[in-house]
Amino acid sequence: MLDLSAVATLAGVTKRLGGKPVLDGLDLAIRAGEVTALIGPNGAGKSTSVGLLTGRLTPDAGEAQLFGLDPRRPAARGRIGVMLQAAGLPDVMTVREVIALQSGYYVDSLPVAETLELAGLADMAERRCGTLSGGQARRVQYALAICGQPELLVLDEPTAAMDRGSARALWATVRDMADRGASVLLTSHDLAEADALADRVLLMDQGRIIADDTPAAIRARAGGAVIRCRTRLAPAWASILPGVREAGMDGADLRIVVAEAAPAARMLLDADPALTGLRIADATLEDAIAQLLSAEERVAA
């Protein structure tokens, strides 16, 4: 159980919220120098796990550790930076003032100007927080997370409420932080985000971890390929082709998820000479996760 390279761990953690069990004996370790993405459906226990690791919540049973310390101690929190999902900002303070105040909590903080630059806020430093748009406020939250040069950066749904351009800019700075040696834990609904950033994906469902691997390995494990085409053939017919995991209609297209594309595609073409619009793509992380989750449900049922 003792993982020396772990910066943050949950060991046998049980947590009930509002009388409902959210986590039941969860073991989880965030390793140093990696970008770890915690993903899963709503209610899977992602935010609860983050709350326990950052000292906002206390386990009912089991133990949470941050750099070998109790996460509720300021000394442990001094080594992490956290970007919360639902945190506000003081309306009447300027962006610079908020960041300067937060920087003062850390022993080895970045110069305020550099934090502003990294978070893309240099041109709005003197604006009051109350005048910022949703996406701009998220960038301030990101700045507050990185200003202390944390060893572990915790990002809870970092790009929710951001447009694609801002999100990509943020991904680039997160990668940059990781390259400088910071460990990153992020939760996300956006699987493209996990795919773009993460070295390791932890897939959570109903308070348990059901997959723990690199994004590529998870894609490969579940995935293979996705075939789309326009055809008179029914999904029920397609579902008995060799290696087919899933067959259904997507608009007017037949959509099949398959382990190996070539044999299935050949049989489709033979069966329907009038078939058009044939496309074959790698399964995305999203396809793979959907399969893992539905397989999990079948096991549970």
Add this chain to the structure above:
Amino acid sequence: MTDLAVPQGVWRRECLAEVRRSWRLPQFMVPTVLTPAAFYALFTLALNKSPSPAVAAMTLAGYGVFAATGPALFGFGAGVAMEREQGLIELKRVSPMPAGAYVAAKLAAAIVTTAMAVALIDLLSLVAGVRMPLANWAALIALHLLSALPLALIGFGMGMRLGGKAAVAAANALFLGSAVLGGLWIPPEMLPGWMRIVGQLMPSFHLAQIGRWIVGAPTVGGPATHAAIVAAMTAVAGAWAWTGWQRSPA
């Protein structure tokens, strides 16, 4: 617990930031500072045809406590509840800032606001002819500034338990109760018996009694008794505030 990981000066910077923040909320600051002086001028000076300095000094003891009530109950109680709803406390909680610095900063802002309100009342009392030795002035001002503490702790405990709207309503009720029942507006001698009894449950009553003793006005019971009662109430309010902070998930 000594935590070397927290740098020097965190408490001071937090306090300065909070004071600056309250300056930028004139819609809160202006009424909080002016209301006690306006009430003091109206009830004590204008409504009495020829206010004697003795009466002006006696009521001054209570109005100074009243000046501390607004910042403590609204700045702290309602303010903390709203900050909690807006996720501002959450932000502080995941940072390495010590919890005490947050409370100290809020208290500093309340005391600065109180100081301005008290200064205005003290000036008015000088105009009304109140004279006493410098040491008594110093003691009275110190008492009025420190009155913010027990009231603020009550406000804090309230703010950690109630939602924003409920906290505003509760702050208003306590504000009135503290002022009326505690005998800050109208001397307790002139209140009906039941009000005087209920009023003794208010820290404001005991604080005003200590103030009366300082200005040489008649009191019910000795200052040591009132000081002990205020200390006990402060300790209970402090414990209540602390458990509120511990229990609140956000």
